[in-house]
Amino acid sequence: xxxxxxxxxxxxxxxxxxxxxxxxSESRRADFGYLKDVLEVTAGNLSQHLAILEEAGHIQIAKxxxxxxxxxxxxxxxxxxxxxxxxxxxxxALLDGIGSGQRP
Amino acid sequence: MNADEVRxxxxxxxxxxxxxxxxxxxxxxxxxxxxxxxxVSLSLTDAATSPTALFWVFAGxxxxxxxxxxxxxxxxxxxxxxxxxxxxxxxxxxxxxxxxAGKIGFAFQVPVVARFGPAFVAAAGYFALAWIERSRMVxxxxxxxxxxxxxxxxxxxxxQQSKALVFGLYxxxxxxxxxxxxxxxxxxx
Numbered sequence: 318x319x320x321x322x323x324x325x326x327x328x329x330x331x332x333x334x335x336x337x338x339x340x341x342s343e344s345r346r347a348d349f350g351y352l353k354d355v356l357e358v359t360a361g362n363l364s365q366h367l368a369i370l371e372e373a374g375h376i377q378i379a380k381x382x383x384x385x386x387x388x389x390x391x392x393x394x395x396x397x398x399x400x401x402x403x404x405x406x407x408x409x410a411l412l413d414g415i416g417s418g419q420r421p
Numbered sequence: 422m423n424a425d426e427v428r429x430x431x432x433x434x435x436x437x438x439x440x441x442x443x444x445x446x447x448x449x450x451x452x453x454x455x456x457x458x459x460x461v462s463l464s465l466t467d468a469a470t471s472p473t474a475l476f477w478v479f480a481g482x483x484x485x486x487x488x489x490x491x492x493x494x495x496x497x498x499x500x501x502x503x504x505x506x507x508x509x510x511x512x513x514x515x516x517x518x519x520x521x522a523g524k525i526g527f528a529f530q531v532p533v534v535a536r537f538g539p540a541f542v543a544a545a546g547y548f549a550l551a552w553i554e555r556s557r558m559v560x561x562x563x564x565x566x567x568x569x570x571x572x573x574x575x576x577x578x579x580x581q582q583s584k585a586l587v588f589g590l591y592x593x594x595x596x597x598x599x600x601x602x603x604x605x606x607x608x609x610x
Contacts (some may be wrong), residue, residue, distance in 0.1 A: 321581030332430050339437040344445055344501050355440050383497075391503075405434065408427045415424050 319331040328373045329397075329404050333358055333366050338375065341393035367391060371391040378379055445496065445503035478538070541570065562594065 329335055336356045339375045340347055353363050370376045375397030395402075496502045525531075547563030573586045 320465075330430065332433050335430055335434045336437040339434040340441040340501070343438050343441040345504040346502045347441070348500040351444075354500075355437060401434075405431065408431050411427055412424065412431075 325407055326400055326404050328369060329375065329400055330408075331366070333362070334370055334378055335401070335404065337363075337366060337370060337391070338393060338397055340389060341376065342398050346392045348392045349391065352391065365386065441501060443498060444501050514549075541567070544570065566590065566594065 329338060333356055336350060339351060340355060349360075349363065349367075352367075353360060356363065367376065367378060371378055375411075376392060377392045377394055379392070381388055381390075544563050544567040547559055547566065551557075551560035551563055569590050573590075594608070
């Protein structure tokens with residue numbers, strides 16, 4: 318028998334990474350500056366989280382120049398979208414389990 | 422991971438989701454409103470050769486295109502891009518339904534359908550938009566438009582008076598939303 322929390326995905330259950338995927342799942346793409354503002358993290362911290370998600374295949378990062386400024390756009394992949402849905406469902410199930418008296 | 426952490430993570434992801442939706446959604450409302458105004462005007466105009474009809478045939482798409490371009494540029498500058506597919510589908514569906522309702526009304530000589538069918542269809546379009554945006558404001562606008570349209574029908578006014586009221590209703594709504602967009606943009610800047 319395995320503990321219910323073992324169903325959580327280590328790559329995305331971290332708070333900021335969950336936030337990144339939540340923003341991206343609602344949009345076609347978001348840029349680095351927008352994610353930094355919404356999630357209230359430093360550029361270095363955000364870069365680290367994005368690198369982890371990219372390595373796991375949950376997001377894609379495209380760097381380019383617009384109006385002579387460098388710009389980084391981030392897009393969620395199909396795998397990332399599915400992982401977010403599964404993670405949220407697992408967390409809700411854990412909370413339901415707590416509500417019904419099971420220990421998480 | 423304890424229960425509080427799970428709750429906090431869920432709440433944070435919900436906040437991020439809502440914030441993204443809020444930052445993306447608003448400009449598209451004006452697009453759908455303008456498209457509705459155009460099709461209502463077009464459908465209520467009897468003769469295809471009328472200068473009014475011809476005006477809206479060109480003015481509607483040009484106006485809608487201008488707002489779409491504005492929305493695209495604004496999204497790019499704000500740093501979050503929405504997929505326009507759902508909104509395009511609603512606008513096209515709304516155009517088709519409104520035009521068809523108007524034409525069926527004229528063909529079968531059902532004045533109420535001819536006069537107000539497009540307005541009802543437009544209200545249905547707003548309900549769809551409200552659902553996509555999870556927006557109470559859009560839902561409230563759709564209820565208000567529907568209620569006023571029903572009131573206009575029940576007054577049994579002349580065709581000209583009814584047209585003037587319906588145009589006025591949509592015109593005022595468009596202006597109010599335009600003003601709202603301007604205010605929200607000022608807050609962003």
